Amino acid sequence: MRNQDPRAPAGGLHSPRTGQQGAETSKSILSRSQAQHRVDQIQGFWAELNQLEEEAILVLPHGQRERVNSHHDTTIRELAKQFDVDITASQKQMSWGMRIVSFLGALALAASTFFFFYRIWGLLSTPIQVLILIGAPLLAVVGMEFLRKRERIPYFTSLIGLIAFACFVLNLSVLGSIFNITPSQNAFVAWAAFALILAYTYDLQLLLVAGIFCLLGFLSATLGTWCGMYWLSFGVRPENFIPAGLLLFALPSLVPHRRYPEFPTYYRLFGLLTALLAILILSNWGRGSYLMLPADEVEVLYQLLGFTVSGLAILMGIRLHWHGVTTLGSAFFAIQLYTKFFDWWWGWMPKYVFFLVLVLIAILLLLVFRRLRARIGEVTA
């Protein structure tokens, strides 16, 4: 953009416009990210319009320009008021910084809560311990409700939300220690439910991720028990993670998320990451598989599966515009490929030749992808 506000005219006439249509537009937007996307669209539009005017390709009549300008003014104002969107590049950078600080602050406060409790619990009677453990997450949830009404961007709400989750994890795990309860994977369900309820109630992505991890833990451990093993040993068989990961990957397709447009991305990414990691581990550690086959045969099977799944992920990501999925699929495809090269050549090839061959393969792949990209461009045109 040439200046802070790209809607400043490069030339042409202006005309006034009422704000009625801007208010209607902002009402159809349900989340902050949708609002931010709309603002970015508007700013992109004005940057392009100014460019076209400078090149004398398109000059809007003064009246039209003014109407559009006024409409966009109203829209941005409404969105800023309702969702506190970032209007300038500096604001965007500040927002990112605030998110990082909020996350680190939440982690530190959660750790502090844990350590503080372990420091004092031995000095408290059992009923008081239990009261504190139950009261802490409840108090944190009340705090979230209080803050939510006072913030447009939930920085502090998110921070307290993470504390609430940490307190609930502490609640159940310390109760288990106090009363010497046999460990059970059902605790993961409770933690997942808590995190997901808060995530959906307050639109908090960090808590969504926490909930997804707990759900993955529960599903994988339960599958392990169905296969006869003790649940705590579910990590001994990475295959336990594959169905759980794929289920979470497919979840957004089965359950629409119209009010939470960013949430499906997290389900897909973490679900796919879990499945691909399990496949990658089994590609190199065949002994850890349920399959009654020699380890080397298992590894070959899972290597083939790894290439297939990451290839499918790339295809799906491109077709369905799931950008994170494409990136993840590509990354794992490359890791699988380079792992194979290492297995085949590292032992006998001179090291400089090995890396040179990798470079040549990378160049070959770039040429292939460039050709494919051009073909896709021709077909689209």
Next chain:
Amino acid sequence: MALVLGTNALVLTVVASNRFGEGEALLHMTERELPLSSASDENTGITLRLRWQQQPELDRGPGPGWFDQAKLEALGYDCSVPLTDLSAKLHYSKATPRRAFVVLEYEGDAWRQWLADAEREVQATAEGVQRRESSRRDLQSANDRLDRLRKLGSRLIAVDVGADPDQLRQAYPDRTRFIVAPAEVNLIFLREWTGKDGIYHPPYLGGRMSQLLVQYIHAPTEKRGVLAHYARERMYLGPRYTVTIRYGHRYEPWIVGVEPLSQPPS
């Protein structure tokens, strides 16, 4: 909020159901079986670790002992592949840890047998010294081990395992001497081998307990007075306290009482 309250209510109900009534077992043990787990400034809670023993590692023994193939099959392990089959190694290497119930006997026949085995080992080492097959240092080490075992060793020995705790309790009805507790078990496949003496040992399957599911027992604040006094010193002359421990209907333990010992018992 309903989730937090509901979950905690469920947990406390489960605790109450475990502790309701007389319970499953009541034992009076000492620091030998329930030593303090490591203390730290960052954690003021006090926890005791349940210390127990099981038969030695299978690769040192002539056979699986009481935890044999029949016990493994009763726990749900598939032991149908003949041990001499080419696929046996692959098949049994895929066995995963399982949950089971173990019977622990306190200061009973198993403990006396354990001591007798250790005394026989010392005797065998002494004879080895006379035949110049072992050194005096070996004999001293064996004597030290026996001495430590007599004074400090845990008298809680694993004597049986099964999938049904009620059946185990029926087989071992003395609730003041036998604990039935949940544990994680593993299947071990020992391939055939020939000893230095030329004797051939056929392959066999055996089991091993890897851990009790509740190994660390929290000492309630009301009972920690005696234990807090000893939190930073290890036991080296003998046990310094006795602990009364009860197991409930869910086979989960809790500490009922702690008393200091004036001097280590002989």
